[in-house]
Amino acid sequence: MQALFQLSAPWWHFVLRAVLVYVMVMVLMRISGKRAVGQFTPFDLVLLILIGNAVQNGINGGDNSLTGAALMAGTLIVINYLVALAAARNARIQRLIEGAPVLLARDGQVFHAVLRRELVSEQDFQEALRQAGVENVNQVALAVLETNGHISVVPRQA
The missing domain is CATH 3.30.240.20 (bsu07140 like domains)
Known part of the structure; x- marks a missing residue:
């Protein structure tokens, strides 16, 4: 039972991995263009699933503990909230993240x-x-x- 909660690395490794993978995926999505995000096709769904699978090990580093999963999920939620907050309060950040019409x-x-x-x-x-x-x-x-x-x-x- 204890193995379910025991981390294979220090807690901050998981936070750092989540931050780096989040930034990487955001940059790749931004580069892919507006249509890739706005017009979701079945092919886009397959791509999204495959991207999630591709970055999984980059985030968890092979750790399968519930504690690691909670740390990574919490980090991703906090990052997403902070990015949304920054974009809502700063037009330059919003334009950088979302682009322009x-x-x-x-x-x-x-x-x-x-x-x-x-x-x-x-x-x-x-x-x-x-x-x-x-x-x-x-x-x-x-x-x-x-x-x-x-x-x-x-x-x-x-």
Whole structure:
């Protein structure tokens, strides 16, 4: 029973590992782009599961104790809270973590190079137009890829 709670390394190893893996995964997710986060597909779910599995040993260092698991989970929750708090209170930190909205179209003109750079397919763009009740791109005043990966469409006023 005692083995369930006995750590295989000092407690601060687990905290340090959790912090480093959290930062690494956040950087990788940020690099992957807005669409990877905002438009969750079955492939993205598989990727998320595999990333979780890939970083597991990096966090726990082979320790399977309940104490280690509690330390790591607690550390990840605290880090996530602190990052959210910092982003809510500081615009520069928020922009660094979340990025900035990107203009995809204006006044009926679609910026195809921006669509490609942001990994937005023509089908996804057209779907966003339909969801906004826009039948033709000429009816678009603005189309913006938001920081959460969703496309906001503002129709032209009639």
